[in-house]
Amino acid sequence: MYRNSMPALLLAAGLPLFPSLCMAATDEVTGPQVVSALEGAFGVTPGERRNHTKGTCAAGEFVGLSAGAAYSRSALFSGVPVPVIARFSLAGGNPEAPDTAKSPRGMALEFALGDGRLQHMTMLNTPVFGAAQPKTFLDLMVAMQPDPATGKPDPEKLKAFRASHPDSLAQAKFLEENNPPPSFANSSYFGIHTFRFINQDNRTTPVRWRFVPQDGEKRLAAEELAALPADFLQQRLIERMQQGPVRWDMVLTIGAPGDPEDNSTVAWPENREQVKIGTLTLSAAMPQKGAACEKINFDPLVMSDGIAPSDDPVLHFRSQAYAASFAKRLGGL
Template sequence: MVARHSLAQEQVTADQMVTQMEDTYGVHPGQRRNHTKGLCALGEWVGSKEAATYSKSALFSGKTIPVIARFSNAGGFPDAPDTAKSARGMALEFKLPGNKLQHITMINTPMFGAATPKTFFDLLVATKPDASTGKPDPKKVAAFKATHPDNRAQAEFLEKNNPPVSYANSDYFGIHTFKFINADNKTTLVRWKFVPQQGEKRLTDEQMKTMPANFLAQELIDRTKKGPVRWDMLVWIGQPGDPEDNPTVLWPADRKQIKAGTLTITSAMPQKGAACEKINYDPLVMAEGIEPTNDPILTFRSPAYAVSFAKRIQGK
């Protein structure tokens, strides 16, 4: 009886999740319910031959592939300050031959802050701003932390690491485990991150106090006018026993790593009316050669994104 009750408590629907986002962040018609604040970018991708030995995806053909990107701040507040100690996002849509698509959706923390959708739902409830103060109730936040250990690793990472000085100076992590399928139909478990060629750089404590609330978008727009910005995609090769269904747990640091390709961003622009604005960066949009695992967060993201997408394209 206890196990069944516990399972029931863990179940959250996509509609419930998006409704709670609206309750916590407010409704901003026509905009994303999460990672609301952001900008668009355009560029290209070239995959590596080494990655092609692990995956038959056209992503690793070695040919130049057009990319529509979006950089963003976590959360549903469109006016969230860029100095906030929250995650930053990079979402990519690769335009593959034959009108096929590959999406890769990442954040700049090595792990996610929830092992199950219920934890993320409870976080939204706990961090809803109090009507009288405009800030979350400290008691509710403390109670959430005490009862959700799967949130701890990401929370500690964000607390210890200041935000980046630029979207271009940040690592971005796939956080989930995926499957690479090669030409011989051999499956390899992988995780990945995108590493900036210009180096990872964070705001100093002094800059955290003095930087304006909205510097990130214009900084990337200005930077790409001076020249392209690049990231290398590094892929960890999994071994038997590595966790594949829990994005809060990191793999051992000694896992083999390969360079899977290079992303080049050549221009950036405000998201309103730009190419990325109406894209639903569903991470389960995958081309042949890459498949999802049974990670409950990964599989939940697709229906939740769909609910949010339907609302915003209707102007709600």
């Protein structure tokens, strides 16, 4: 079974999965197509996710602030603690991906709002994504198919992909210039897409969010990166939470007229208004096998009243691809 270790630059588009429910721009790409391409690039581990396969579970709670309620009527911002199941992960379909890889880290959250209501958030530790359209991600996976003669991706195909898909370059540049964190607890995680917050007065505000670690943002030095073993992130997170809870502040960035709402490869200007709207507290971490996060399909379009998607085609596309991957997992494939 082929396992693609994928060079740092090429993991740039490594968000979980993602296909579409609407939008003509995504008609040419389907969820099953993307899942098949991921399988071709990384191989298949039966019963496991096709992307962000390597992961760790965690649990805790979220407490929203009244500052969030000013923008959204979601129960997230009631001020009442909301139970959370979390999953941390590495991009790509290799369950043995090295934790030293200069690839995206993910944090997925499921908030239990009561009465069976849920809110999902699936995030990356890069401020932008590596594809403005689903086809860019599909084309990357196709370019990464191993050459039968070498068992590795064809460098010329990867070079051609980069030259023909400029929307993949901003995230790749960020990954190249920023070493990975020494712990999942020392990274910010970005919602990547634009969302719409709707308050009690039905006022809609375009927003982007991120979770900022209270333990501080840290990056491995080059020497540390070279000396670390392939697996350290899970154990470090478990040990850190044994010392006490780990917290992230949820920070909202308020969009202004002209800010792109349908392109997650373009960052908003840094001078936009930013508001702290809650705190995520995780108190326990554990291996994902048999734990609560393992079977969850963290579909980013599972949203509570007061939070709605933008028209970002990649955001909508993800839901279909997640479903295709989830169906295979349920079938033990």
